[in-house]
Amino acid sequence: MTHVTQVPFPSESQLQPLLERADYHDAFSAELADPALTPAQAMARIGAAFPDWGEALLGVRNQVVKRLGLRDVGRFRAFGAAPAQAPRVGDPFGIFHVLAVDETELVLGIDDTHLDVRISVLKRGDGRAANYVIGSVVTLHNLLGRLYMLPVAPIHRAIVRSMMRRAVV
Numbered sequence: 001m002t003h004v005t006q007v008p009f010p011s012e013s014q015l016q017p018l019l020e021r022a023d024y025h026d027a028f029s030a031e032l033a034d035p036a037l038t039p040a041q042a043m044a045r046i047g048a049a050f051p052d053w054g055e056a057l058l059g060v061r062n063q064v065v066k067r068l069g070l071r072d073v074g075r076f077r078a079f080g081a082a083p084a085q086a087p088r089v090g091d092p093f094g095i096f097h098v099l100a101v102d103e104t105e106l107v108l109g110i111d112d113t114h115l116d117v118r119i120s121v122l123k124r125g126d127g128r129a130a131n132y133v134i135g136s137v138v139t140l141h142n143l144l145g146r147l148y149m150l151p152v153a154p155i156h157r158a159i160v161r162s163m164m165r166r167a168v169v
Helices: 016-021 039-048 052-067 143-166
Strands: 004-006 024-031 096-101 105-111 115-124 131-140
Touching: 004 143, 016 131, 024 143, 039 105, 039 115, 039 131, 039 143, 052 143, 096 115, 115 143, 131 143
Parallel strands: none
Antiparallel strands: 004 024, 024 131, 096 105, 105 115, 115 131
16 A cells, blocks of 8 residues: 655645645655656546545435535546546546646635635656655635534545555556
């Protein structure tokens, strides 16, 4: 399994400016075994490694939040295989939408009435020293968002670590 380390949020990430007003953020790094992968290809593989227990929790989440008027985001494993073509801004990507993409970073987002989520997949280095960082930034909008994040934050960290350990990137 891949070694995953929690790291400071990357200063070179396009999400860095959001940290000032973010209510939650984290970043995790792991070695990139295949430096030829684009951030989008890496995210497709990482998303496909979503753990079964996480998918079950997401199903429970979707059932509960529908009663509160929030969006059912569907299954996380909707990422599937790497996209046939490079994603473009506005394209759907799993449960998210592409907000920005270039050769070193993919930025995904999903917005709801209670919070906005941004995910960065940042590729660093090249050759043997290549790694990637998954960064998450959450901005809360109301009390429901704050209550929602209480149990979700630790579960989110466990899921991200699990995906990054299991993915073959």
